[in-house]
Amino acid sequence: MSKLQRIRKFLTGLLLLAVVVLLGVWPEIGYDVLIIVLCVGMLAYGIRMLIYYFVMARHMVRGKLILLIGILMVDFGLFALTLSHIPKVYMLLYLFLGHMFYSVIDIMRAMEARKNSSPRWQFKLLFGAFNLLIALFALIGGLVVRSVRVPVYIYAVGLLYTGIERIVDAFRKTDVMFFET
Amino acid sequence: MNTDFHYYATYCAAVLAGFSHEESVTVAYSAELTDNCTKTFLSKLKAPREAATSQLTMEMMDARNDLIGIWDITRIWASFHFLPYDLYAQKPHCAKQYLDKYRLICGPNSDLLVETVNLAKGKSLQAFGLCMHVLADTWAHRYFAGTTSLVINNVDDSVRELMNADGTETRPITFVRNPGRPDDVFGGSYSATMFVTSENSVMNLGHGRAGRIPDYSFLRYRYQPAWADYEEFEKNNPEDYYHAFTQMIDALRFLKGDSETFEKERYAFDAVEPHENTIRTILTTRQGENDACRAWKAFGEQLSGTSIPDFSLETHQQEYIDAPEGKKNDTFLGRYILAALAQKSMVTNRIHRSGNVLAGRSIDYNEKGLRGLRDYWALVFSPEEAQDE
Numbered sequence: 001m002s003k004l005q006r007i008r009k010f011l012t013g014l015l016l017l018a019v020v021v022l023l024g025v026w027p028e029i030g031y032d033v034l035i036i037v038l039c040v041g042m043l044a045y046g047i048r049m050l051i052y053y054f055v056m057a058r059h060m061v062r063g064k065l066i067l068l069i070g071i072l073m074v075d076f077g078l079f080a081l082t083l084s085h086i087p088k089v090y091m092l093l094y095l096f097l098g099h100m101f102y103s104v105i106d107i108m109r110a111m112e113a114r115k116n117s118s119p120r121w122q123f124k125l126l127f128g129a130f131n132l133l134i135a136l137f138a139l140i141g142g143l144v145v146r147s148v149r150v151p152v153y154i155y156a157v158g159l160l161y162t163g164i165e166r167i168v169d170a171f172r173k174t175d176v177m178f179f180e181t
Numbered sequence: 182m183n184t185d186f187h188y189y190a191t192y193c194a195a196v197l198a199g200f201s202h203e204e205s206v207t208v209a210y211s212a213e214l215t216d217n218c219t220k221t222f223l224s225k226l227k228a229p230r231e232a233a234t235s236q237l238t239m240e241m242m243d244a245r246n247d248l249i250g251i252w253d254i255t256r257i258w259a260s261f262h263f264l265p266y267d268l269y270a271q272k273p274h275c276a277k278q279y280l281d282k283y284r285l286i287c288g289p290n291s292d293l294l295v296e297t298v299n300l301a302k303g304k305s306l307q308a309f310g311l312c313m314h315v316l317a318d319t320w321a322h323r324y325f326a327g328t329t330s331l332v333i334n335n336v337d338d339s340v341r342e343l344m345n346a347d348g349t350e351t352r353p354i355t356f357v358r359n360p361g362r363p364d365d366v367f368g369g370s371y372s373a374t375m376f377v378t379s380e381n382s383v384m385n386l387g388h389g390r391a392g393r394i395p396d397y398s399f400l401r402y403r404y405q406p407a408w409a410d411y412e413e414f415e416k417n418n419p420e421d422y423y424h425a426f427t428q429m430i431d432a433l434r435f436l437k438g439d440s441e442t443f444e445k446e447r448y449a450f451d452a453v454e455p456h457e458n459t460i461r462t463i464l465t466t467r468q469g470e471n472d473a474c475r476a477w478k479a480f481g482e483q484l485s486g487t488s489i490p491d492f493s494l495e496t497h498q499q500e501y502i503d504a505p506e507g508k509k510n511d512t513f514l515g516r517y518i519l520a521a522l523a524q525k526s527m528v529t530n531r532i533h534r535s536g537n538v539l540a541g542r543s544i545d546y547n548e549k550g551l552r553g554l555r556d557y558w559a560l561v562f563s564p565e566e567a568q569d570e
Contacts, residue, residue, distance in 0.1 A: 001249075001541075001542065002542070005248070056276065056278060056282075056380065057332055059275060059332060059408065060331070060332040060408070061406070061409070061410075061411055062337060065378075066378060108239050108242070109239040109243045111239075112237055112238070112239040113221050113224075113239075116221045116222060116237070117225050118221040118224045119224060119225065120221070173555070174252065174541055174542070174554065175541065175543065175552060175553030175554065176525070176526055176540075176543050176553055176554060177546050177551065177553045177554070177558065178530035178543045178544065178557075179546040179547075179557075179560045179561050
């Protein structure tokens, strides 16, 4: 990793941790911020798809599909931004599905590692179980407790993990040594 | 390519190149191990995880899709299964981002192949076997890149299998987007990865979008590679596999010391001439994934007059686990691990040197000294010396 990439990783990691702190301090406004972030995220995804089309996918056989998806996502993003109220249940479902997906992947990975007698399977299983707990908390806890704090805290946990991961990555050795014999 | 070619056919090639039965088994075992040496396998042995030459399905699903994840995937797949054909290839009006992926498209008879064979020269039999895997895959996996890329590796549903010799009679190949489902080679239905619009999704790695059709020696098909501007390509697996087999013999003769140099586009047709019919029959017979193993095994046993043991991942594990620190490099798997690290390091260096960052950064020991991932230090020092450093 180049120095610039390391600095970028470290700074974005710090930024994410700062957002976690803000969400923890002001969870009430955090929900509105979350909704805006996700809508802007969808819009940004659409714009990224358009850039992707013009830089790369236009050279691909039947790459026009990417152009169409990009336009559609920009449209969705703009539409979502104009909505004055998005019910909390959608946010909870989004979090539930996200964490469920990672949970299933982690558990399947743990099973595969165990089948191959790798000692690392317990670590992956722990991660899978943790994600499963968060997913269930998002769905059951969120619907039962009916507080805007639930999705905000769950989202903050995800951000915390990503932030720490980025900071750790900034210090990781990644270069491959080459020895000409 | 499957076990039939990487294990049994490699054994046959080694015997035809003049290696003894024992040596040929070692070469073939190491070639097949390249499809099985995963990080999970290496963790079990407490061996350097950077020596991974393949990934399990869930390892891939679990892989990170950030830069570090892409580097890791590209180093594994481009170094051992999709050796890039031309790292300096040009295509007009393309952004560098696109060109970086385009230049990783695999093909036979590349400069990198010559470097791969030369790298194995003078090394262990395990290094020869690993080299044979890389060489054979350049034929099977041509037109695909060993990195995650939708724009290069995507394959749509317009693939047609050629059913007769002149290719006038065709039938559609059906892709079932469920990687867990077994292929139906007689019905022409193959499992493949799903369509995911994310350029760097693992679904778009190598020939995943085309399922395992490049891995069946009998298949001939016509399709439009995603990168080829709607040009239709014909993939003739039996012919490609035949060339792979004869090139393996030629390379093994060089590695054994029977020829001075390894040259591109040179094939040991002379060695296979008495067996051409047998080989072509095996290659063109429509059969399931591991059904060709029996035929190759029988051919190999006929060549050497000795029984070939079945491949088992367990065979050499205990020797490695039991070896004391400092002696592990002298074991069967230790020698293989060193060969894998050397190959990965060399290919990463060449990709990085070409200005392409998809495999990560390479640091030359002669210029910068000991840097980067510790696993590669074994290429310079013995384990004890590396520990001291």
